[in-house]
Structure formats: C-alpha cells, structure tokens
Amino acid sequence: MNVEKEVLKIKKRNQRVELDKAWEISWFRKLVIALMTYLIAIIFLYQIKVENYLLSALVPTGGYILSTLSLSPIKKWWVEKRVK
Secondary structure, rough: OHHHHHHHHHHHHHHHHHHHHHHHHOOHHHHHHHHHHHHHHHHHHOOOOOOHEEEEEEHHHHHHHHHEEEHHHHHHHHHHHHOO
C-alpha cells in the first residue's frame, strides 16, 4: 500500500513539474510579462515627463521580447557544448 502512495505522489509531482515547465516556455507568459513591462514603463516615463512616452515604452518591452527569442537558441548551443 505504501508503494502505491509513493508512486501516486511521484506522478502528481511529475505532473506539477511538467506544468511548471510548460508555463515557463509558454507564449502566454511571455506576452503577459511584455504587457506588464510596457504598462510599467508607460507609467514611469509619464511620471518623469518623457515626450512620446507611449513610443518610448516600447524600448524595454522590445528588449524583453528579443531576449526571450534569442535565449532559446543560445541555451540549446550552451547545453550541446556541455553534453559533449
């Protein structure tokens, strides 16, 4: 009976880990963070009275998006170098 409980615990943990992994790489998560970055940048730039704050807020947002796009290939390369 104990073994069955342990197996069930492991299966639940594995499911939780898989969902966490899926969340970490999901486009939804990236878009939410990008939107939050944009809104926070708008508020900050508006407060310090930057002209064209809506356009200027795209800079940090674009940086975040570019970093998420470029990190996957870099990570893959890094992992391949470590495995050899």
